[in-house]
Amino acid sequence: MGKIVLITGGARSGKSRFAENYVARCGKSIAYIATSQIYDEEMAYRVKLHRQRRPSSWQTFEAPFEAHNALKEAFAEHDTVLFDCLTLYLSNYLCQEKNQSLSLDDLYAETSLLMQELINAVRSVTNKTCVFVTNEVGAGIVPENELARKYRDLAGLCNQQIAKTADEVYLVVSGIPLQIK
Template sequence: MLQLILGGARSGKSRLAEQIAKDSGLSVVYIATAQALDEEMQQRIQHHQQQRPSHWQLCEEPIFLADQLLQLDQENQLILVDCLTLWLTNLLLAEDTALQQQQTEKLMKVLPQLKSDIILVSNETGLGVVPMGEISRRFVDEAGRLHQALGQLADKVVFCVAGFPMILKGEK
């Protein structure tokens, strides 16, 4: 099963994904895409680490997500990826359009092949005003395209607001 959980910053999306993973009864692999490039991001990473059960396997993969998913894939397992928008940011900051396109296409190709249950967490960025800067507009556009494509692939899509999940696709 492929689940996509979207929401704004501090909307409860990661907490929801982690609760679903805990309740699944499956072994859990957590793929973190964040890079601790500053103190504030290091604090965010530490906060998330404290929320997760210590027996979950942790993998950090900022760029080559599809390859990591293929490497970790197995039956009776859940892989939680948090988060896709940080992964997309990492790709955009690499300033290699070909790499970003290649990795995004590879992810879309790999996801339907996986035996593991997958939960993808991502920030919904398209609800605010149009950003003023070129890179910010590109990020919002690319995230929107990625979310639409993943929404088509996903068995379940959930949008979190103020800690409440709203199911957009799939069963409750």
């Protein structure tokens, strides 16, 4: 059964850098699942920083959607996968036009299935590790618009679902990782 590690924290907390160092220490052959989509200069800059930090030996899989398939493909050739990040993956899903009209019950159920597909993809392999990076977005004020509230709530539920099944969970605060599970 594959090992799941969850790394969470706020924006610019150092969680991706910690995750990169974690997989570099434990993996022999590393794949990187990138979930972002570049829509503006700010996101292009963030992606550039991530790419610059990654060794050229890491194979990148771009998976803004259907990431469970990318995980399976990555595990076919690699022992360790860094999945960065769950909250961007959720955002991609939530912003698809087909999902805009779903009821809250359906949206919660579909999102849970989305996370379960990721969990199943990792648990179906043997002696391999997936490190999921995610944002902690529920520590601030209640957002004023409906989409932001849905996103915050769904991110919290997704994080709980992955954390519950994870073998290790870390919270990164100001660049300092704290193991919480």
